[in-house]
Amino acid sequence: DVKVTQSSRYLVKRTGEKVFLECVQDMDHENMFWYRQDPGLGLRLIYFSYDVKMKEKGDIPEGYSVSREKKERFSLILESASTNQTSMYLCASSTWTSGIGGDTQYFGPGTRLTVL
Amino acid sequence: SQQGEEDPQALSIQEGENATMNCSYKTSINNLQWYRQNSGRGLVHLILIRSNEREKHSGRLRVTLDTSKKSSSLLITASRAADTASYFCATDRSGGSNYKLTFGKGTLLTVNP
Numbered sequence: 001d002v003k004v005t006q007s008s009r010y011l012v013k014r015t016g017e018k019v020f021l022e023c024v025q026d027m028d029h030e031n032m033f034w035y036r037q038d039p040g041l042g043l044r045l046i047y048f049s050y051d052v053k054m055k056e057k058g059d060i061p062e063g064y065s066v067s068r069e070k071k072e073r074f075s076l077i078l079e080s081a082s083t084n085q086t087s088m089y090l091c092a093s094s095t096w097t098s099g100i101g102g103d104t105q106y107f108g109p110g111t112r113l114t115v116l
Numbered sequence: 117s118q119q120g121e122e123d124p125q126a127l128s129i130q131e132g133e134n135a136t137m138n139c140s141y142k143t144s145i146n147n148l149q150w151y152r153q154n155s156g157r158g159l160v161h162l163i164l165i166r167s168n169e170r171e172k173h174s175g176r177l178r179v180t181l182d183t184s185k186k187s188s189s190l191l192i193t194a195s196r197a198a199d200t201a202s203y204f205c206a207t208d209r210s211g212g213s214n215y216k217l218t219f220g221k222g223t224l225l226t227v228n229p
């Protein structure tokens with residue numbers, strides 16, 4: 001059974017703290033993604049990675065960085081947390097299929113981060 | 117930027133009725149997918165339809181795709197209370213990164229028992 005896990009379901013941090021969100025997948029997927037989800041805005045892509053040590057910016061990368069040292073693990077880092085980063089963070093993974101796209105993404109349960 | 121936009125934003129029906137949600141998108145696509153999200157949880161893939169397909173079925177789900185109108189619809193037949201969730205369409209872009217999806221804002225479906 002496919003599984004994507006995230007390190008915390010709920011997290012409360014203070015403004016200015018460095019925050020690490022961890023995501024692990026056990027499906028040997030090449031691609032991993034970080035999204036944030038806010039009411040009325042839907043899912044927005046922060047960063048994604050298509051291989052170990054490879055990363056690309058998504059639509060809203062400002063204020064975030066990522067790390068992918070191992071294939072199964074993709075970390076999202078908030079260097080100095082701010083209140084506008086309070087959100088639900090979702091990690092996902094996918095694998096290459098036929099090369100014509102349509103890769104299903106498998107999501108973790110999400111981390112609800114509150115920055116005070 | 118948002119590629120898919122779902123309509124309506126919210127839908128409330130009685131158990132046993134059918135639910136129809138629509139998705140419109142702006143640029144050419146290779147594939148369109150539908151996902152479900154139960155409250156406070158991650159998304160779960162439901163069904164994928166390719167740009168050269170017009171209709172696809174999976175159990176109680178029926179998806180249509182009209183590339184000339186850049187729109188798709190998801191029909192859930194004989195709905196159940198357990199179908200209560202948010203539903204999102206997701207598209208990949210023709211000529212773009214095939215593994216990167218763009219999600220809409222979702223339709224919140226409530227099925228009343």
